[in-house]
Amino acid sequence: MNKLIFTSAQPYQLEEIFVMYTKAIQEMNANKIYQWDERYPDKEILAEDISKQEMTVVLQGTEMVAAYVLNQECDEEYKNGKWKDSDAKYYIIHRLCVNPKFQNQGIARQVMLHIEKELKQQGIECIRLDAFTENPYALKLYQSLGYEITGYVEWRKGRFCLMEKILGCTSEDKVAIVCCSNGQAITYKEKIKRLQDTITQIGLVPVMGEFVYEKDSVFSGSAQQRAESLMKFYLDNEIKAIFDISGGDIANEILPYLDFDVIAESKKLFWGYSDLTTIINAIYAKTGKESVLYQVRNLIYDDAENQISNFRNTVMNGTNDLFDFKYSFVQKEEMYGTVIGGNIRCLLKLAGTEYWPNMNRKILLLEAYGGIVPQMVTYLNQLSQMGVFKKISGILLGTFTKMESENSTPTMIELVKRYAGTEIPIACTNEIGHGTNSKGIVIGKDIQLVRRNL
Structure with a gap:
């Protein structure tokens, strides 16, 4: 041509x-x-x-x-x-x-x-x-x-x-790398350098936060220090997006130190997954702003070639490749609403706090890395007892890594049907979760899922 x-x-x-x-x-x-x-x-x-x-x-x-x-x-x-x-x-x-x-x-x-x-x-x-x-x-x-x-x-x-x-990023735009949850092990420095190089090859300029690596136990810095590092990037007009590369357990301790008024005025997206479910949903609850549930470290893992292609096409060229996931319905045929949620364990850390999102007419995304049947029963009952399943318009199930690897029974689909009931639409996807092939999903965005006739 x-x-x-x-x-x-x-x-x-x-x-x-x-x-x-x-x-x-x-x-x-x-x-x-x-x-x-x-x-x-x-x-x-x-x-x-x-x-x-x-x-x-x-x-x-x-x-x-x-x-x-x-x-x-x-x-x-x-x-x-x-x-x-x-x-x-x-x-x-x-x-x-x-x-x-x-x-x-x-x-x-x-x-x-x-x-x-x-x-x-x-x-x-x-x-x-x-x-x-x-x-x-x-x-x-x-x-x-x-x-x-x-x-x-x-x-x-x-x-x-x-x-x-x-419109997304342009070549030479600066993007921030932060760790709001557990600090990265010093032994990961080589991998993170490879991630920086990959992001640079895509056309962006990675700027590392001050608190990335472990210094004291799992902490890269105090909660206030990590929050201030994040807010510094929100206030920096040269930074076009913020990628959190951490996971673990301690992200929610920075929430009281975040300036949600500044975040509400910002046009940049926060990206993270797993324990960053707490920050992502808190941002939506306090500001109504969208964030992306995605681990940018996937760019250097097993499915790197596809991840880099999808990431580049979406972030640089504005396509929907990174967010275009396959799904199937296991109950009912259609759902519409604003996506909230993420990692089920981490989401529930927000229960009873000012950071818990309004559940009315939402699509609740649930996924997990650890945990098998007893843990999932606990989480699902907590959601049920909070009245969540009576408020939402549908459930989207991602991957449940440990349950699937151990072939746990009942399955997560069976458990969700048991505790959420038979009237709520339920869809599932194996393309959102902790897998290295996982795609992203925008939390805070309205979507419509409809059963596809194959």
């Missing part, structure tokens, strides 16, 4: 552009997608796009393969969108069109990735657009690239989704 060339549309190209849009409309009509017609976008609209220098044409050799408009203009109905950050620097994509001759060749995806790269380099924080609800091809493309539906509008041709994507 020849390289795509992006260039500002010129007046002399109007006729060729109009012909391309006309053919695209004919192709959509043939596929029963009645999104555009002779009224929109007409030649006058396209001419205005060109005169404002807002239209880009995409060439492959001498042939025009696509065109799009990029500006900050939108219809009044865009106010219906629940935009994540109303103050963010944004651009809106309009009238993206691929020449039918070049469709089904990945052109639209390449164009979108080019737009994202260019805007990130300009310091733009997010992209917004609208997509016709009866155009499954466009919706699939945008959602695969990480665009999220923020609302709906009704226009002349029907219902449209309002969609938004917060």
